[in-house]
Structure formats: C-alpha cells, structure tokens
Amino acid sequence: MxxxxxxxxxxxxxxxxxxGSKSETNRLLLLQALFPNITLANTSNSDDSEVMQKALKGNEEVVDIHHAGTAMRFLTAYFAVSEGREVVLTGSQRMTERPIKVLVEALEQLGAKISYEKEVGYPPIRIKGQKITASKVNIPANVSSQYISALLLVAPKLENGIEITLVGEITSVPYIKMTLALLNDLNIKTSFEGNVITVYPKQEVASKVMTVExxxxxxxxxxxxxxxxxxxxxxxxxxxxxxxxxxxxxxxxxxxxxxxxxxxxxxxxxxxxxxxxxxxxxxxxxxxxxxxxxxxxxxxxxxxxxxxxxxxxxxxxxxxxxxxxxxxxxxxxxxxxxxxxxxxxxxxxxxxxxxxxxxxxxxxxxxxxxxxxxxxxxxxxxxxxxxxxxxxxxxxxxxxxxxxxxx
Missing domain, CATH: 3.65.10.10 (Enolpyruvate transferase domain)
Known part of the structure; x- marks a missing residue:
C-alpha cells in the first residue's frame, strides 16, 4: 500500500x-510469562507485541517472530531457561541477517544449549531449555541493550540469579534501567554498580496490575x-x-x-x-x-x-x-x-x-x-x-x- x-x-x-510502549510491553509480557499473577494494562497493540504474546502463550516447535527484533532477543533467553522445552526460533529474511551471537554466547556461559540451524551467529537457532544454575556472565557493553535486558528479565527465575559484567563502555543505559525499574516494581532486588549488574533470584511475586506508559x-x-x-x-x-x-x-x-x-x-x-x-x-x-x-x-x-x-x-x-x-x-x-x-x-x-x-x-x-x-x-x-x-x-x-x- x-x-x-x-x-x-x-x-x-x-x-x-x-x-502503550512497545519496549515496556514486551518486557512485561515476558515477566508475566514467568510470573502469571501479574496483570497488564494499556499494552501496545503493535505487531511486535502481538508476536511476542503469541510466542509466549503457544507451544509450537518452530516459533516465527517475523520482523520483531525485541522478541528474537527476549525469547532466546526465555526459551533457553524453559527447562524441557525445545524450539527453533526464526524470523523474516532480514531477521536471519541480524546478529544474535553475542547473546547466544552469553547464555552459553550460563550453561544454555543453543545451536545454529544455518549460518553461525544468526537465526534461525535451536534452543534446548535447561535448568540454569550458573550466575556469572560477561558481555560486551556496547552491544544492543536488548541482549542485556533479555538476560536481566529471565534472571529472577534462575536458581542463583545473575551477575552480568559489562565489558567496555556502556551504551543504551536508559533501556537497561527501564528493565531494572520494572523488576524493582515487582520487588525483585537488583543492583547496577559500575559495570556490574546483579539481579537476585525470586521465585514468586505478589499479584499486581502493571500499567504500561x-x-x-x-x-x-x-x-x-x-x-x-x-x-x-x-x-x-x-x-x-x-x-x-x-x-x-x-x-x-x-x-x-x-x-x-x-x-x-x-x-x-x-x-x-x-x-x-x-x-x-x-x-x-x-x-x-x-x-x-x-x-x-x-x-x-x-x-x-x-x-x-x-x-x-x-x-x-x-x-x-x-x-x-x-x-x-x-x-x-x-x-x-x-x-x-x-x-x-x-x-x-x-x-x-x-x-x-x-x-x-x-x-x-x-x-x-x-x-x-x-x-x-x-x-x-x-x-x-x-x-x-x-x-x-x-x-x-x-x-x-x-x-x-x-x-
């Protein structure tokens, strides 16, 4: 048209x-999948958020997120920690040209099982969900903040939480802080000191309505x-x-x-x-x-x-x-x-x-x-x-x- x-x-x-904000909505959709007693209001009606919601609620073996870059990053982390679940995560032609290697390597440091279906470093990827007990990970600080937020969002459900060391000069700090603020709203303890971000484990949160700006x-x-x-x-x-x-x-x-x-x-x-x-x-x-x-x-x-x-x-x-x-x-x-x-x-x-x-x-x-x-x-x-x-x-x-x- x-x-x-x-x-x-x-x-x-x-x-x-x-x-509603696509950035906030997609973070909260993932948190709602981890903590189902959260209720969301004023969520985004964007394609990206629709795709994210469908992927989180479905049980397909192949999950196609089309053009949704945020969903690709967040779901890579989500499925990696979903014990017993195996999926192939893919998207549009453009999505197969967008790098995912930095996030995959970070998750592998924690013990995740992820392999590439075609070109190394790019979707589609096969993810075999694992119980994650390791908690320390290094990641370059100048990458897309979505890689870092993906790790932070799943961290409360990890047995020992997560401690991320950002290597180099940090970019996109506001989006990292948005993720931490949403975790804090759920009384999940976090800290961000220097180049180290910590999220502490929390298996349950109190019921709450989260309104998206x-x-x-x-x-x-x-x-x-x-x-x-x-x-x-x-x-x-x-x-x-x-x-x-x-x-x-x-x-x-x-x-x-x-x-x-x-x-x-x-x-x-x-x-x-x-x-x-x-x-x-x-x-x-x-x-x-x-x-x-x-x-x-x-x-x-x-x-x-x-x-x-x-x-x-x-x-x-x-x-x-x-x-x-x-x-x-x-x-x-x-x-x-x-x-x-x-x-x-x-x-x-x-x-x-x-x-x-x-x-x-x-x-x-x-x-x-x-x-x-x-x-x-x-x-x-x-x-x-x-x-x-x-x-x-x-x-x-x-x-x-x-x-x-x-x-």
Whole structure:
C-alpha cells in the first residue's frame, strides 16, 4: 500500500491516545510469562507485541517472530531457561541477517544449549531449555541493550540469579534501567554498580496490575509535526513527566526546535513556539538511537543542519537505517553524509516535491518521513509497515487534517 500525504493545514490541534510502549510491553509480557499473577494494562497493540504474546502463550516447535527484533532477543533467553522445552526460533529474511551471537554466547556461559540451524551467529537457532544454575556472565557493553535486558528479565527465575559484567563502555543505559525499574516494581532486588549488574533470584511475586506508559518513540512523530507546523497544540495520552523510557529525551531535544512541552495529569501537551528560530543541532544519541530518523527529517523540514552521533546500532535494525536515510534524504534534495556511527545533514531550504519514500520494511522510515507532508506532498511506499509498532498512525494523522490517499 502506497500512500500520498499532503495537507493545506499548518495549524495542528488535536488530542491523540497513543498506544502503550512497545519496549515496556514486551518486557512485561515476558515477566508475566514467568510470573502469571501479574496483570497488564494499556499494552501496545503493535505487531511486535502481538508476536511476542503469541510466542509466549503457544507451544509450537518452530516459533516465527517475523520482523520483531525485541522478541528474537527476549525469547532466546526465555526459551533457553524453559527447562524441557525445545524450539527453533526464526524470523523474516532480514531477521536471519541480524546478529544474535553475542547473546547466544552469553547464555552459553550460563550453561544454555543453543545451536545454529544455518549460518553461525544468526537465526534461525535451536534452543534446548535447561535448568540454569550458573550466575556469572560477561558481555560486551556496547552491544544492543536488548541482549542485556533479555538476560536481566529471565534472571529472577534462575536458581542463583545473575551477575552480568559489562565489558567496555556502556551504551543504551536508559533501556537497561527501564528493565531494572520494572523488576524493582515487582520487588525483585537488583543492583547496577559500575559495570556490574546483579539481579537476585525470586521465585514468586505478589499479584499486581502493571500499567504500561504510552510509547515515547511513537510520540516522536508528533514532536516533529509540531516543530514543522506554523501553529500547533497537540495533546498526547498517557505520558508521565518522569518516564522509564529513554526517548523521553525528546522533550529537551525538541525544545531546540521550537516545541514547548508541559504535562497535565496523564497528558503531554506539545505547543509550537511562535517566531522560534532553530539553529544547527549537534546531538549524541547513544541512549536514544530510535529517534534519530525523526530528528534528521525534522531538521530537513526546518531548513537546518545537524550532526548526530552514537548511531552504531542503527546498522543492524530492521534495515541499515543510516544507509536508508542517506538514500531517501538525497532523493528529497538533501546533502547528507553518513559513517558507521554518525550522520551529518547540511542546512537547505529546498525540498523536492512528491518524492516516493522507500520504507525498507522499517516502520520508523514510514513514520519519520510523514511529517514532511506539512512542507511538500510526499508518497510513502509500503505504508502498512507502521503496524510493527503503531498500527493507528495513519488514522491519527487524518485526525490532524492530513489528506491521505492510496496511490
């Protein structure tokens, strides 16, 4: 499905209910599988969370998680500690190109039995669930935080818990802290001192309702819309001023692009600052790589340049996001350069009209480029890919008076 986006409205006024955080939901789904007396509210309706839930509840011998990278990492750890269970964990063609070796080797240090069905280091993998009694493991500190969170989430059910030593400089700390905070909410004891994370064993937890905060990564597209509009007041529910999600850094980042944020009860209200003149942005996004696409597209729309660093994990996402950004922004007339971990955009006031944006099976490519329709008509290829994290996205754009038609 290809969608043409355009709008003659540059005054955005709306209240939008954003689905629960995919990151929080998938962590809590795994914890609920370990501790069934937990009840979840406001869970994400994303494809990734649906896939995760189905895999945890099913008993198939082959578990296909399609494009869901979080599910691949979390389920690798879950099935490795599920004593007596044997599964083959696989996914889409792109998933078989995304490395899993670092996590597999960490689990093997603990005594897990995992083998590769095809290429060493990549899915599909065969997992024979074991009783795990070892508790000490080393893992590189600069890998995707999902590898580390996968180990932390299963740790309470291990006989002796877990002690993870992170080797090197740590990246994506907010996502590690999110995982630990959710464990702490269940009165599971943890510590994170220096480069050592410890989770203590706990076989049972008290019954509890866990309410998922709405997704900050999904909110990023509305920050972009408000920044690019002439006037805007957009309210989003349900958000907290003090969030577990690293992408809540959006508040401070978009203040530099003319978006003022305040909170009322469970609402986050975004307001465009009149007469604001944004300047060149220099940002280090080690802790928040998922919002890089949104930020660089916003900068293009505002006619300002940016230099973004800390983006090394983007090369192993749903696509090589740095290369995808370079190709698609160049189509729009941008002057952009990328390295293995950074992106530099030159300031320009020219944007090519009616460009067809390829999405590379990547939900964030589709949603990050959509706000440019405030500046020029834009065509999004394979627009249905948004269902991976935000199935209601196109309907929510329509509520902001965007004209969206199939082409």
């Amino acid at each position: 290809n969608l043409l986006l355009q709008t003659s409205h540059s005054n955005l006024q709306a209240e939008i209910a954003v689905t 709405s997704d900050w990564s999904s909110a990023s597209y509305f920050f972009s819309l408000v920044a690019l509009a002439e006037k805007a007041t957009v309210s989003l529910t349900s958000y907290k001023e003090t969030s577990l999600q690293g992408d809540s850094a959006l508040v401070e980042i978009y203040k530099q692009m003319g978006v003022q944020t305040h909170f009322e009860e469970n609402k986050m209200i975004l307001v465009k600052q009149p007469e604001f003149k944004p300047q060149f942005l220099n940002l280090e996004l080690n802790n928040t790589p998922d919002i890089a696409q949104t930020i660089v597209v916003t900068c293009l729309g505002l006619g300002i340049g940016c230099h973004l660093t800390g983006l090394h994990t983007l090369k192993i996402k749903e696509t090589d996001r740095l290369e995808a950004l370079r190709i698609e922004l160049t189509k729009l007339g941008a002057k952009i350069a990328v390295t293995n971990e950074s992106l530099t955009l030159e300031a320009s006031n020219e944007i090519n009209h009616s460009v067809k944006i390829a999405t590379y099976n990547d939900h964030r490519m589709a949603m990050a480029f959509a706000p440019l329709a405030l500046k020029v008509p834009i065509l999004i290829e394979n627009a249905e890919v948004v269902s991976k994290s935000y199935p209601d996205f196109w309907n929510d754009l329509k509520s902001l008076d965007f004209d969206i038609s199939e082409k």
